Amino acid sequence: MSKEKIVLCEDLADVMPPEYQELVESATFGDQDRGWKDIGSSKELIEQHSLCAGCPESIAFRYILASLPAPEDTVFVGSTGCTSLVFPHVAVHNIHSLFGNQNAIASGLKRTLKSRFPDVEKDVVVLAGDGATVDIGLDMTMQSWFRQEKFTTICFDNELYANTGGQESGLMQKGFVAKMAPKGKNFEKVRLAEIAREAGCAYVAVLTVSKPNRVEQVIKNAVLVAREVGPTFVQLYTPCILEIGKQSMEGLDEMKDSETIGGRFVQKEYISDEAQKLLDSIKEETKTRKKAAKAAKAAAK
Amino acid sequence: MNKQVELKNKRIVASDHVKLGQKNQKGQTYTDINDIFYSAKQTPNFLTGSEVIRAAIKVASVGTSVAYPITPQSEAAALIGELYAEGYVDEYFRGESEFAVMGQCAGSAFGGHRVFTTTAGPGTLRAMENFPMWAGSRLPIQVCVTCRGINSPLSIQPDTLEMHYLLETGMLVWHAETAQDLFDFILKGFIVAEQPDVHVPIAVCCDGFFVTHTKDTVELPPEDICLTPYDPYRNPQPVMDMETAPIRMMRDPFVMKSNYISYATHASWQQEIKAAVERSRKHTIPLLNGLIDEENTDREILIVGSGTAVSQSREAIRLLEAEGVKVGLVKIKTIRPFPYEEVRQATKNAKHIFVPEFNVAGWLAREIKANIPDNERVYVGPQVAGGMTMPSEVIVEEIKKHLGMEVATRGTLG
């Protein structure tokens, strides 16, 4: 969608809410090089959020929305959970359907958008919690990967079902005590990243949201690879501070602890050859473009 | 509940789609539905219900269809795949379960395509959570339900119990009697479901095997005319394609009582779906020529039914006529919206109302009994289930027994 479509009608522009006016004026739609550094100087695509103070999901949302290559042509598919309480605040079309069916919805959506707009790159991005992705939605998640559906799946992994009060999920660690696991979880944290790789994802990344640069790079990679190569999967550790007994200010430290050497959230990526080739060519192209822009700027002076 | 509607010879508002009259990539001309059915030359074909589904989708300008195998709709679903390979359907694939398939259909509908799928019995129940979701999300998806028995135990054969589960999903529910009905209802169903003041999903039901696998004569319009395409921008809710403002838009948010919204929103949303189904009447009546068909409803003995029960009853009525017993017939075509007023009027004179059904619950009899005065006139049955045929002779026998008439011993009827 071009920004023209959201330009406000002159006669009514002044009665539109100020947040919407700001969105039209200064959101970074259509900027190839947008990223997390725009936060603070441009209008973010998320208008406040109602999550608990210090919730890592909130920072993840902000980085992701700042990093999407083409938010003006992106549609999100979410699932029930804390994330779905945030989506009404997001300035990108998004769909909430049945718990766990997000990858089925995204499969149909992506194919239809491709059919209706063959000349426009419409990015479909799934964003769901661990319960929705690895338990109730696992078959639809994996089958969308088998079928090579071209969209990105992002999993906000807080290692349990947070919104319903902290029950055990497949991505919880073995031995952790939680609701429905009073004696501690019986089995290991599901190796979802490896499953994604085996199921056919062309690009898989696991990391926490402690470092915005990394989140931005991973999100861009995932969306760009999904456009041309195959399904992509990003697993982000966004701990629920409430359910692990931490205080509001302790989320960042929790993430940093989990990504120290040997930790379960040390960043890792699985990249297929074809995806790697694409990412390398994009990197080259970006370098060349920026160099040329810099030179042009210098010449203009 | 609904007002008396007069059956005049009026037609639904004609299509004003911008592509009306143009040809699609297969050389078919986009044509108004009234012309497809009432102006074009109809030719007789001898086809099974499955083949008729293919014939209908071939001229339905369908965007997406998603398939999954389950008897007795697998054949139809695969035939649609062939249509996709030939270029008559834009997008088609096999999903991994009915629950997934219906979600995939929803995704396509959210994205702006006209969507068609099929399922049956256990598949319908596996998909169940999706149907009220479709209705609440105002997705005008069409699902052809080829009624079959529900586990346990397993039966692949026709049983209409599953239709009972669909009644409160918020979908339109139409019941085809024959392959002819099936063809007509599929095409007309898209048009009604997609009206902006309706815009809810539609289940077009037929009795598996009795329709899907039975060859019968069907009058079909030419293959080079087809339905005008679905226009997603006539949807009362924004399409999820980031092509229209507002861009701050979430489809299907929580509208329960919370920080922001009163639960009156949820209640009124549900009522809006019910109202949408009611609003479909005015479009359906001219297209289907009424929500019921009546024959000889001035008679004291009436049979009221839907689907194959009507076919069997037609023969039963012939047999009874030969014995001098005069019976009238009411065929119900739409179960949702239910033709309360029409049924009340049609059964006004009857002293004995028989409701034969292909299920053990007697749900159709219950709908009728709840809505007509002096409902002790209603005889619930005969009923068969699990795929049993309902021989016309059995209907004759039940009617005669109930009326205290002499019933000839088996084998000597007629």
Added chain:
Amino acid sequence: MSRMNIRISGLGGQGAVTAAHLLAMAANKDGKFSISNPFFGAEKRGAPAESYARIGTERIYDRGELVFPDVIMVFHPQVITMQKSYTAPFYSGIKENGLVIINTSADLLSDEDHKTLADLNVAVLNHDATKLALEIGKTELSTNMAMIGACAGVTNIVSLKALDGALQDRFGKRYVASGGTATLDEAIKKKYAKKEMLLKANMDTIIKGHELASEWAKTQNLQLVEV
């Protein structure tokens, strides 16, 4: 047959639900009949959370939201100032001669509110329960205790002895925060190495709330309804 219907409006995480259950449990111990139940939309900390305690002299059957309460308790000023309430205004439905207790240090009501409530002969108690909770319970989580105490202090709907018993039942066995979130459990565990200390701190908060409220009641010339 006489009844007292109490509606509690708070924010998720404050213990509004626990408060209603405690009042109801205490009423049972006093030989009365009761039913208590919660109501919330988004399962979210900080989101509006209401709970209801119905207490009476005969078996009670109705449940769900209390649309016409005798007593309304507001556990957090934001219920009023940010409309984090399921009714607007927050005192919609209050019966004539009713009682409103608000956890606040300052008057949050508009002139119109004051007039409407006065016309209904509804008494309003501004009770700084948070301050009490921090002083005596040593944690903001004891706010609900200060409020329950105040409610009992004005209405005598339950005895202090019964409240003590209810606390024992609820907290005596294991630390259980209402929604069961681990953080609240951890916070309580940190402060109270022995659960006896927790129970005592809570009870002390209730008693102080009770004392302050009954003193206030004496100045108000209230007609008590016997339940």
